[in-house]
Amino acid sequence: MKNTTVDNNKDNRFELLRELLLAEDREKFNSLSQEIILREKLAKRVSPLVDEKIEDLRENFPVYFGDTITETIKVQIRDSQDEVVEALYPIMGKLVKKAIVSEITKLSDSINKTIKEKFSVQEIIKRFFKGKKNDADVVLQEVFEPIIEEVFIIEKDSGLLSGSYSRGNIADKDMVSGMLTAIKSFAEDAFSKEGQDLEDIKFETFQISLKNFKTIYIAIATSGVLNSGFKDELSDHINNIAEIILRDRSYLAEEEKLNDLIKRHLIQEKSR
Amino acid sequence: MIAKKVLLVGNFGVGKTSLIRRFVTNEFSEDYISTIGVRISKKEVQYNEQIVKLLIWDVAGTSGNEKIPKAYFLGANAAMYVFDLSREETYIALEENLKMVKELSGLQNITLIGNKKDLLTSEELIAVKNKITVPIDLITSAKDDENVEDAFTLLTAESLK
Structure with missing residues (x-):
């Protein structure tokens, strides 16, 4: 029994000592715990608002930043004209080339068609009797x-x-x-x-x-x-x-x- | 329908274009529009039970040393010389300028119009009239739409003579 008493007293002392030593840590722990809970609560409330704002930004980006971006690009182009030209030149070249090829193809088709039509035996005989126009004129006049x-x-x-x-x-x-x-x-x-x-x-x-x-x-x-x-x-x-x-x-x-x-x-x- | 070429001449800023605008579109613009060389407007008017198509040649400043193609004046059926009642430099050499327009256009009579009446008090207007030795056909205000229609009626009548 005595031992028990001694033990009890010992336990109490330990308990007291632990209280004394850990009181500060416990306070910090509680404060941290409160802070985390608060943050979680805040996150739950703010998160939808942030999502909404991101969605709004995604949808209205040109409205909010269009002018700024345009201005920035303008300044960039003005200040680095050589670089811009160098970057665009190959692309423009390809586009121009493509357009010219397409037009030449159309022109070539049209000329071929005209030559086929205009240089049939009947047409040549007809032209021979009419006189005047040369062959190039005939083709040109027909195409343009x-x-x-x-x-x-x-x-x-x-x-x-x-x-x-x-x-x-x-x-x-x-x-x-x-x-x-x-x-x-x-x-x-x-x-x-x-x-x-x-x-x-x-x-x-x-x-x-x-x-x-x-x-x-x-x-x-x-x-x-x-x-x-x-x-x-x-x-x-x-x-x-x-x-x-x-x-x-x-x-x-x-x-x-x-x-x-x-x-x-x-x-x-x-x-x- | 008869078509007639009529000229509007006078110094810069006397209100020729404003008179035409008032007559052709019946509205007055506060913006100052200086004409460069010539501007052509069209208006069909009824005069003595006949419709006359007026091709109005608004010729830029005719005094001083401005170079205006003489051909602008050729073939005109009538001409209106406009001066600014509020600016003496626009009427100081009226006789000389009217003579020049007559010579260039081959016209015998030029309708003389004093514009911008709205800028003068009645006393000032009398003083200006006393200074001018050539008979003025009409005093107008393009801004207040005063006598503008009458001025062009006079011009139409002159073009049909």
């Missing part, structure tokens, strides 16, 4: 067929439109005639030293030919490749129509009548 897009007959001084033909829809023809006359006057005044007339305005895919007469000029917009044969023929038709108009000035006062004349002498005649 010249088309009369617009015709304007305009009073030379005033720029007032007397008659016209239009294949498609064009902006106000009266205004176009006026502006064309103004541009013509400007170019003639600025560049011509011997009272010469402006005769051609060329664009990439079409051109405007201006044929000047005493009181009128005729502007013809054409697309396609204009070979010498087409030009000669067109010139003949324009001279013919001008002669008719200048012999009978009533055409200049009657727009409908003049429009009919243009159709008959320039458009239908050319398509024959």
